[in-house]
Amino acid sequence: MNFSEWPKFVCVECSKSELKSTDVGFECPACGKKYPQHKATKIPVFVSSRSPLDEHEILSHEVKEAALDLEVANSHWNTGPLRAMLGKTSGKRVLSFGSGDGGDRAWLERAGYELVCFDIYPGPFTDVVCDGHELPFADAQFDIVVSTAVFEHLYNPFQAAREIHRVLKPGGTLVGSAAFLEAYHANSYFHMSHLGLTEVFRRAGFGEIELHPGWSYVESLNGRFWVWNNVKLISKITRPWRRFRYLVGMALWKMAYGMKGRPIPDRVRLGFAGSLLFRAVKPNV
Numbered sequence: 485m486n487f488s489e490w491p492k493f494v495c496v497e498c499s500k501s502e503l504k505s506t507d508v509g510f511e512c513p514a515c516g517k518k519y520p521q522h523k524a525t526k527i528p529v530f531v532s533s534r535s536p537l538d539e540h541e542i543l544s545h546e547v548k549e550a551a552l553d554l555e556v557a558n559s560h561w562n563t564g565p566l567r568a569m570l571g572k573t574s575g576k577r578v579l580s581f582g583s584g585d586g587g588d589r590a591w592l593e594r595a596g597y598e599l600v601c602f603d604i605y606p607g608p609f610t611d612v613v614c615d616g617h618e619l620p621f622a623d624a625q626f627d628i629v630v631s632t633a634v635f636e637h638l639y640n641p642f643q644a645a646r647e648i649h650r651v652l653k654p655g656g657t658l659v660g661s662a663a664f665l666e667a668y669h670a671n672s673y674f675h676m677s678h679l680g681l682t683e684v685f686r687r688a689g690f691g692e693i694e695l696h697p698g699w700s701y702v703e704s705l706n707g708r709f710w711v712w713n714n715v716k717l718i719s720k721i722t723r724p725w726r727r728f729r730y731l732v733g734m735a736l737w738k739m740a741y742g743m744k745g746r747p748i749p750d751r752v753r754l755g756f757a758g759s760l761l762f763r764a765v766k767p768n769v
């Protein structure tokens with residue numbers, strides 16, 4: 485990716501200055517910190533001395549060619565109203581917050597968006613390597629930040645949300661999903677309820693917040709717990725059955741509340757979700 489026009493980078497070490505591009509990466513005029521690039525791919529690596537990420541490990545990471553697999557991205561974007569929530573945003577400049585497999589990139593580029601993708605290791609679809617808790621982008625660079633199934637992998641979601649808020653333009657939107665009732669997976673730290681997510685986004689400065697259930701605990705927990713579901717074919721057959729059981733259960737809740745003439749409360753609507761889908765808007769100042 486050619487960064488000459490956009491986005492602007494800032495120093496993650498001192499946050500005092502925009503970075504200058506050099507032949508071998510980037511450099512901070514204020515503190516002198518040099519940011520190298522991955523040799524084979526020329527992907528710049530922005531890691532501060534505070535980050536637990538290991539710069540040497542990142543630089544020696546072997547990037548293998550990989551075929552683009554849209555299956556995961558398709559299933560993410562077809563979950564509940566996630567796509568409809570993206571449709572409520574304006575602007576085309578998108579930061580993909582941790583999209584290592586490239587699925588989101590391909591999906592969003594097809595939909596006409598301009599992407600910057602970062603992850604914590606270099607990959608064939610990555611533009612920038614950095615730590616999601618310390619973004620190397622200047623303030624207000626993006627119209628939209630997309631983050632699907634990443635928040636549970638952050639050791640400090642409050643800090644990351646503040647960073648997302650900072651790099652969004654006023655009126656910009658964060659759209660994505662995060663685990664709630666999912667089993668532990670791939671170094672996940674904090675699985676959040678709707679109240680947890682709301683707290684994280686509010687404290688970061690977001691205004692309007694919209695939440696919906698993604699897949700359900702029946703699908704996420706049962707799907708992972710029963711070992712036979714590791715066989716792809718079996719999982720394919722049992723998946724609709726898990727969905728069906730959840731829908732039946734929800735229909736019973738709806739009936740119960742309907743008989744009392746009351747709408748379903750968030751405790752039921754969102755309380756059995758495997759993941760939650762969110763849209764959070766940075767207020768226009």
Ligand SMILES: [Zn+2]
Pocket residue numbers: 495496497498499500501512513514515516517
């Ligand atoms: Zn600096």
